Amino acid sequence: MATVLIVGGSRGIGLGLVERYAAxxxxxxxxxxxxxxxxxxxxTHRLDVREPDQIADLARSVPVCDVVIHVAGVYQGRSRAEMFAVNVTGAIAVCQALIDGGRVVGKLAILTSQMGARRGRTESLGDYGDSKAALNDEFRRRAPGWGERGVTAAVIHPxxxxxEMGGSSAPLSVEESVDGIVSVMAKLTAQDHGRFLTWDGRDHPW
Ligand SMILES: NC(=O)c1ccc[n+]([C@@H]2O[C@H](COP(=O)([O-])OP(=O)(O)OC[C@H]3O[C@@H](n4cnc5c(N)ncnc54)[C@H](OP(=O)(O)O)[C@@H]3O)[C@@H](O)[C@H]2O)c1
Incomplete structure (x- = not known):
């Protein structure tokens, strides 16, 4: 039986992924x-991605995973510092600890956002957009090393x-986004390593 770890499964897209992979x-x-x-x-493992001790515990206690999807993130009503602590430092620390601990044998994805796509712009994208742009930068910096460890990794805009984050006027249901992400993960090959993809399998500009 294949094993998947969804980081941040309490609600939203993370819970949708948990339910889908279980089904x-x-x-x-x-x-x-x-x-x-x-x-x-x-x-279920206890984890606040801002807590290094909890990250270390997770990397010790989780089994070796075929697929890891880092979903946890924050958007509105947070300080810029908290947004960077969760969306950038926390996300990267979790993934790095899992890879260093030999807990990822296959594929890894981090949920990013189209709002973090700079498309060559230098002005601020707002606190959330800046945090996802910084996540993308750090992902691209680490991807070669992760690839050398045999991990195929991508960032995905869901x-x-x-x-709760996307609000009620968003066009996609959780099920539609989850269907897409699960399909992207299933099709991910070594050629996709280091890419910025969308939930429906297209390349997204950085
Ligand atoms: N929804 C969208 O339209 C959209 C668009 C683009 C990108 N995204 C990205 O997709 C991901 C999931 O979004 P969503 O809409 O499902 O968000 P959501 O419904 O607000 O859920 C956020 C999840 O992140 C967890 N989380 C927040 N802070 C955490 C922390 N410090 N440590 C561990 N977990 C933490 C939450 O746990 P608690 O329940 O404990 O708070 C919850 O499980 C995020 O990374 C988001 O940036 C979403």
Whole structure:
């Protein structure tokens, strides 16, 4: 049975991915900040991505995974510092610790955002956009090393999705975004390593 880890499975897209992979028969591990299971019958680990000790515990306790998807992120109502701590430092630290701990044998994705695409611009993209742009930069910096460890990694824009973060006017349901992300992960090959992809499998400009 293949094993997947969804980092940030309490709600939104993360919970949708947990439910989908469980329904598809995968061995599913996820993380929540409380450590409580999000409901589905899955192994749940306690993790706030800003806590290095909890990241180290996760990298020790999670099994070797075929697929890891880092979903946890924050958008509105947070300081710029918190946004960078969660969306950049936390996301990269979790992925690096899992790779260093030999817990990823296959594919890894980090959910980023189209709002972090600079497209050559130098002005601020707002706190959230700047944090996702910084995540993309750090991903591109580390991707060669991750590839040398045998990991195929990409950043994925999940679409604009009806979650607490995306709001009720977003065009995509969680199920539509999850369907796309699961399909992108299934098709991901070594040629895709280091790419910025969309939930429906297109290349996104940096
Ligand atoms: N929705 C969209 O339209 C959209 C568009 C582009 C990109 N994205 C990206 O997609 C990802 C998921 O978005 P979403 O819409 O599903 O968001 P959401 O519904 O707001 O859920 C955010 C998730 O991140 C977790 N989280 C927040 N801070 C955390 C921390 N410090 N440590 C660990 N987990 C933390 C939350 O856990 P708690 O329940 O404990 O708060 C929750 O599980 C995010 O990275 C977001 O930036 C979303």
């Amino acid at each position: 598809d028969g995968w061995s599913v591990h996820t993380t929540t900040r409380s450590g409580e299971s999000p409901g589905a019958a899955v192994e 679409g604009w999705v009806r979650t």
